[in-house]
Each structure stands twice: as structure tokens, then as C-alpha cells.
Amino acid sequence: MTEPKIFQGAFETTGTPRFVMYTIQKLGLDKKHGFTLQISYAVDQIERSLESVEIALQKGIADLIDIDWISIARERAHGAPIVAFFPYGQTVGSLVVRADSSIRDLRDLKGRRVGVVRIMDKNWVIARAYCRKVHGFDPQEEVSVVEALSKARLSHLLEQGEVEAGFQFWQMVPPLVLTGRFRSVVDVADLIQELAGTAARVPISAFITRDEVLRDRPEVLRGFARAFREVAAFMTKDDGIWDELGQVMMGGADRALVHAIRDGWRRMVMTEWTAETIRGIEQLFRELLAVGGKEVLGVDRIPPGTFTTSVSG
Numbered sequence: 001m002t003e004p005k006i007f008q009g010a011f012e013t014t015g016t017p018r019f020v021m022y023t024i025q026k027l028g029l030d031k032k033h034g035f036t037l038q039i040s041y042a043v044d045q046i047e048r049s050l051e052s053v054e055i056a057l058q059k060g061i062a063d064l065i066d067i068d069w070i071s072i073a074r075e076r077a078h079g080a081p082i083v084a085f086f087p088y089g090q091t092v093g094s095l096v097v098r099a100d101s102s103i104r105d106l107r108d109l110k111g112r113r114v115g116v117v118r119i120m121d122k123n124w125v126i127a128r129a130y131c132r133k134v135h136g137f138d139p140q141e142e143v144s145v146v147e148a149l150s151k152a153r154l155s156h157l158l159e160q161g162e163v164e165a166g167f168q169f170w171q172m173v174p175p176l177v178l179t180g181r182f183r184s185v186v187d188v189a190d191l192i193q194e195l196a197g198t199a200a201r202v203p204i205s206a207f208i209t210r211d212e213v214l215r216d217r218p219e220v221l222r223g224f225a226r227a228f229r230e231v232a233a234f235m236t237k238d239d240g241i242w243d244e245l246g247q248v249m250m251g252g253a254d255r256a257l258v259h260a261i262r263d264g265w266r267r268m269v270m271t272e273w274t275a276e277t278i279r280g281i282e283q284l285f286r287e288l289l290a291v292g293g294k295e296v297l298g299v300d301r302i303p304p305g306t307f308t309t310s311v312s313g
Contacts, residue, residue: 115166123167
């Protein structure tokens, strides 16, 4: 009997894909679908404008990471041989402010001190494009932007009052809001749909690999796509796994927090990956480019080969 092939993933310690990978391994879905999933966890930080998991993939330390397709297109345009082969979901976030803040919408950001994980992060890019199109101003020019360079540090800046508002990633929002000291003002997922001009959900983050893995081990990628579909269906229906994740992966977090993250994950996860999905992404990209241009996106085109549906299971 042939041994299952090793598939090495790298994910951030603050990201929700670690919940998915834990569950795939727990249920044995990797072995069921012909591969052995091995996971390493990377710190949540930016180095040379790249997230730590991007560096792991490009160095060949990892075969699998998740990241937004704006970053994928940007890196591929600069020569990185990486490709998106399956969606993760609408992994964006929210604009978060203190509960007593006078900030009620994006227009109120003018003149404020606003935290972002990094200037090129998807939440900020989308917010800039939306403000340009809908409100007639670029917040990059109207606010004092503070780059935190990690999600954890952005939460710290908010808690310490060093920024008046922050575009925080979705899984980091419930711990802030559930204290009662913060509230969410704008859901970036809503901005995506308005910019895209479509009722069909458009994924933002995808699972990516290197071109050589797609070329040499397509059967492993197909196996992962099948395993992800299966685990997503399981985690969408089964509440018990989330209670277990709360204990094992979230350090025994309060059930209210675990359930908030569970419900947010179920809203954002996606498993549809077809030519129509890619057209939706391309339509959103055109909208973002028309409004924000290369200055906002860091890239003026989606390079050929950025996406493939050839191994979508």
C-alpha cells in the first residue's frame, strides 16, 4: 500500500485555518483523501512587506498557506511562483472603535489616528477603494495611519488608546467587542459586495501553493480540496468540535467568545471554486483598480496563472 504523501502547511498562530487543520487531522480526513497533513505555526508578523507564512511558502518550507488574492496577485506580479487553488472565504474584518467613540461610519475617520495591520492589508485596501468611490476621499490622505505589523499588536494599540479606530481582522474582533468597551462600525465584507456589484459571494482568501507543487503533485491538492469541503461541512453543522477547539486551540476561552468565532467562521467560509468564482474575483479586482489604481492595490493586473480550478476536487 502506498504511503500517503506529506503535505506541509504553515499557518499563523492567530489565524482560524489552524482550527480547520486540527479538525482535518482529528477526523483523519487527510489520510482518507490520500495525503498526510503536517502543520507548522508561524508568528503573526510582517517581514520585508510579507507575512511570515508567505516567506515559508516561497522558501519551500511549506507547501500550503492561506492568504488574500490581492497579495497573491501582487507577489506573482513580482515573480513569485505561487498559485491559488481553492478558496478559504471572506476573511476580512471590521472597523473597530471604542464604545463611546463618535465615529459612526467611514466618513468620520477624517483627521483621526487609525490602526491597520499594514498599509497593503486587504481591509485597508478595500476601505480606501470604497471611500474613494462612495465618499469621495482617500483615507490614506485624510487620516494618520499607524501600521501595527501584527493583528495582536493592533488589538493592543486599540486597548491602550494609541489609535482611535482600527481595521482589525474578523477573528480578533469578538475578543474586543465582547468586553463591552469596543464596537464594530463597518463590516468590510459588506464593502466587498457593494464594490463587486454582485449578490454572489466573492472570496477574499484562498489556499495557495507553489507552481511546482501544482505541476508535480496535483493529486495531493485535489485530496486537500476534498478534505476541506468535508471538514467545512462538518464544522458548519457540529457545535461540539467548536467547544473542543475552545479548550484545545483557544486556551479554554469563554464560551461566548468561542461561539462568536464559530458563528463568524460559518458566515465567512466558502467551498465554491469554479470559473464563475474566478470571474467574480476578477470583477471585484477591476472595481478596486478603477477606484484605487495601482497605488492602492500594489498591482495593476491579475497575472496569468494566479488562479487554477484544475484541482478543485
